[in-house]
Amino acid sequence: MGETRKISLSVNGTSYADQEVEVRFTLADFLRQQLGLTGTHLGCEHGVCGACTILLNGQSARSCLLLAVQVDGAEITTIEGIAPSADELHPLQEAFRDNHGLQCGFCTPGMLTTLLEFLGDNPDPTEQEVRIAISGNLCRCTGYQGIVAAALDAAKRLQKA
Ligand code: FES
Numbered sequence: 590m591g592e593t594r595k596i597s598l599s600v601n602g603t604s605y606a607d608q609e610v611e612v613r614f615t616l617a618d619f620l621r622q623q624l625g626l627t628g629t630h631l632g633c634e635h636g637v638c639g640a641c642t643i644l645l646n647g648q649s650a651r652s653c654l655l656l657a658v659q660v661d662g663a664e665i666t667t668i669e670g671i672a673p674s675a676d677e678l679h680p681l682q683e684a685f686r687d688n689h690g691l692q693c694g695f696c697t698p699g700m701l702t703t704l705l706e707f708l709g710d711n712p713d714p715t716e717q718e719v720r721i722a723i724s725g726n727l728c729r730c731t732g733y734q735g736i737v738a739a740a741l742d743a744a745k746r747l748q749k750a
């Protein structure tokens with residue numbers, strides 16, 4: 590093991606105190622390898638694809654571009670933390686399921702965390718606004734049509750919720 594530091598943070602509402610982490614570890618590596626939260630995916634590992642997007646203190650961030658030691662004291666939400674319970678999906682997840690918003694699912698955690706923040710800021714978006722919001726998230730499967738439809742459907746569901 591290389592040089593380490595201790596960090597404390599909250600992930601999906603669970604507190605992790607005094608976690609010893611290698612200073613070279615990205616936040617993505619820490620979440621995946623140390624906490625076992627492998628729902629955060631790694632594609633490009635240099636900030637382009639958006640697959641690793643998480644919420645850092647409520648704002649979307651690329652976890653491949655952050656070092657774990659930089660998030661000491663932060664509140665993180667990953668894809669594992671967005672459903673209200675183990676038996677229930679978040680309305681955004683339901684909308685993705687119902688609108689064929691995913692195929693292989695590799696981009697999906699990043700799409701969902703990005704859209705969670707976006708729909709919080711803009712609860713009634715236009716299609717164009719949705720397309721701009723996800724323009725930093727690459728999907729190699731869907732052609733984006735189902736994703737955009739899912740986001741617009743999710744906006745309606747969230748307004749009713
Ligand atoms: S893996 Fe982080 S942006 Fe691609």
Ligand code: FES
Nearest residue numbers: 692696728729730
């Ligand atoms: S569903 Fe496969 S990359 Fe988006």
